[in-house]
Amino acid sequence: MLSRPWPCLLHLILALPLVAALAGSPARAQNITTTAPHAVVMDAGTQTVLFEKGADDPVPPASLAKLMTAELVFRDLKKGSITLDTPFYISERAWKTGQSGGSMFARVNTNIRVEDLLRGLIVQSGNDAAIALAEGLGGSEENFAAMMNVRAAELGMSKSHFTDSWGGANPAQVVSARDMAILAEHLIKAYPEFYHYFGEKEFTWSKIRQLNRNPILFLDVNGDGLKVGNEKDGEFNIVGSAVFSGQRLIVVLMGAKTAKDRAEEARRLFNWGFHGFDARTIFDANEAVGTAKVYGGVTTEVPLVSDAPVRVMIPRGSPEKLSGKIVYVGPLIAPVAAGQTVARLKISHGGTLALDIPLKTGEAVEQGPLMQRAKDAAVELGLQLFHKGLATAMHSLEKKSASKEPAPATPAP
Numbered sequence: 001m002l003s004r005p006w007p008c009l010l011h012l013i014l015a016l017p018l019v020a021a022l023a024g025s026p027a028r029a030q031n032i033t034t035t036a037p038h039a040v041v042m043d044a045g046t047q048t049v050l051f052e053k054g055a056d057d058p059v060p061p062a063s064l065a066k067l068m069t070a071e072l073v074f075r076d077l078k079k080g081s082i083t084l085d086t087p088f089y090i091s092e093r094a095w096k097t098g099q100s101g102g103s104m105f106a107r108v109n110t111n112i113r114v115e116d117l118l119r120g121l122i123v124q125s126g127n128d129a130a131i132a133l134a135e136g137l138g139g140s141e142e143n144f145a146a147m148m149n150v151r152a153a154e155l156g157m158s159k160s161h162f163t164d165s166w167g168g169a170n171p172a173q174v175v176s177a178r179d180m181a182i183l184a185e186h187l188i189k190a191y192p193e194f195y196h197y198f199g200e201k202e203f204t205w206s207k208i209r210q211l212n213r214n215p216i217l218f219l220d221v222n223g224d225g226l227k228v229g230n231e232k233d234g235e236f237n238i239v240g241s242a243v244f245s246g247q248r249l250i251v252v253l254m255g256a257k258t259a260k261d262r263a264e265e266a267r268r269l270f271n272w273g274f275h276g277f278d279a280r281t282i283f284d285a286n287e288a289v290g291t292a293k294v295y296g297g298v299t300t301e302v303p304l305v306s307d308a309p310v311r312v313m314i315p316r317g318s319p320e321k322l323s324g325k326i327v328y329v330g331p332l333i334a335p336v337a338a339g340q341t342v343a344r345l346k347i348s349h350g351g352t353l354a355l356d357i358p359l360k361t362g363e364a365v366e367q368g369p370l371m372q373r374a375k376d377a378a379v380e381l382g383l384q385l386f387h388k389g390l391a392t393a394m395h396s397l398e399k400k401s402a403s404k405e406p407a408p409a410t411p412a413p
Contacts, residue, residue: 016290016324016345032272034265038177038254041273044185044241045248048313048354049178050273056159058174059254062229063102063125064237065167065175067183068148068160070121073114073133074191075151084118087111088136090128097166098128105206106132116205118194122227123203124210127166134165141165152179155186167229177252180239184226184250188241198225198241215263216240216251221270228262236262244274276316282324282347283310286362289345290326294365297334303362304343312347312355320350326359336365 038054049055076082088111095108104120106112106128112120114136120129131141138144141164148162159176167173188195201212216223216238223242230236236256242249251269256262283289288303289310304326312322328343336342340361347355 013325013327016326032269034253034269035261036253036256036265038252039265039269040177040181040250040252041269042181042185042250042252043247043273043277043279043313044188044250046279046311046313046355047185047357048311049181049352050249050277050313050354051269052178052352055178056176058159058176059237060169060173060231060235061160061162061167061175061180062169062231062235062237063167064180064227064229064239065148065162065165065173066121066125066130066229067180067187067227067239068152068162069130069133069144069165070118070194070197071155071183071187071191072137072144072147072151073118073121074187074194076137077114077194078191082114082137084113084115086114086136088114088117088132090132091135093141094128094131094135097131098126101127101166103127104129104203104210105208107206118197119200119203120205122197123200123212124205125213125227130166131164152183155182157182169231177254180252180254181250184239184241184252187226188248188250195225198227214238214240215259216242216266216270219263219267221267221274223270230259238262238266240266240270242270242274244270247274249273277313278316279311280314281309281311282322285309288362289359292326292328292343292361293331294336295331295333296368297332297336297365298368299365302332302336302365304345304359305362306345306357306359310345310347310355310357312349314349318349322354323348328359332361332365334365334367336361338362338364 032051034053038057038059040049040055041051042049090106090108090110090112092108102125104124104126117129117133120126134141134144138147144165145162152160157179160179161172161174163170163173201217202209213228221242222244223240225241226239228238236259237254240251249270251266253262253265256265285308286305288305290304291301292304294300294302324347326343326345332342338361341358342361343359345357345359346353
């Protein structure tokens with residue numbers, strides 16, 4: 001029986017020669033900046049990042065954590081495991097936490113419908129509503145926080161970690177502006193039947209009327225969601241979305257110094273994003289974007305495709321071209337199923353990572369005949385020996401360099 005070495009899996013990066021049709025309009029997208037230390041402007045239709053600043057830095061979310069709480073509730077509603085009329089219990093913990101921050105003024109030891117708790121969570125930013133939903137779905141807030149982290153990883157929110165459902169000031173609880181944009185885009189597209197809650201401007205509970213704290217609902221940018229968060233040390237965050245002429249933008253700002261700065265900076269970024277960009281289709285749906293190497297298959301490569309057209313937003317009149325790369329861990333090991341997510345396409349424009357989307361295998365690759373597998377095994381063994389030898393040589397070189405005494409200095413004349 002043929003013994004084959006296990007493939008040496010490598011983080012492979014393949015450069016793509018992308019050429020964008022950038023000529024045309026004499027207008028040019030203006031340069032933009034913001035006083036907020038962390039920001040993202042994303043076109044929701046193409047998932048193109050139009051602007052970023054400190055987008056991957058870990059930042060306390062404050063009440064923006066409630067967006068992930070809402071996602072888990074929406075998911076269970078869509079699955080049918082709960083309904084809008086399902087009653088959840090208001091524990092003493094939920095009631096007490098609500099007294100020390102945002103609150104829907106839920107009464108302790110009562111039951112409240114999921115829909116009312118959602119409004120308390122989103123419109124009134126109620127900590128009591130968040131904990132009631134967390135305990136209702138997870139059994140405890142600790143279990144629910146673990147559910148939040150699993151879901152965040154599934155959505156590609158690689159810089160985020162949650163410790164509670166409402167946004168408490170725990171040093172371990174962090175998000176990034178990019179992750180918040182990813183979550184907002186997902187909420188809008190995956191749950192259109194529930195997204196309207198983010199646009200409700202007021203909600204009354206226990207005879208107490210409260211206005212939605214999201215300023216973009218009251219600005220002239222046609223905003224329709226999502227959420228704000230305030231840190232006790234005076235930093236103001238927002239995740240907002242608005243639509244103009246059929247285009248939807250998502251704006252994330254984190255760390256603004258005042259509520260006024262947060263609102264004005266969000267308005268500026270929306271107005272900038274809505275003017276001065278054109279959409280370009282780079283690849284059609286199911287068109288081969290590139291290929292991935294396959295180990296032990298009837299073929300040595302498999303095409304990589306996207307389910308949807310790959311479209312990006314380009315600043316009008318920009319002289320810069322797009323650059324792209326495919327990133328995956330490979331070679332893939334046959335048999336390989338069709339439609340398997342195995343890679344990511346990353347497209348940059350200037351210094352901005354404009355697009356980062358998954359790629360799937362465009363076809364299946366069956367396991368190859370014995371002779372083909374033997375050939376691949378021999379090649380793979382050679383690669384492993386090469387990498388091992390290279391690593392040994394580099395280690396020896398570093399060791400030699402570290403032990404080498406510096407040459408004596410030459411006296412100045």
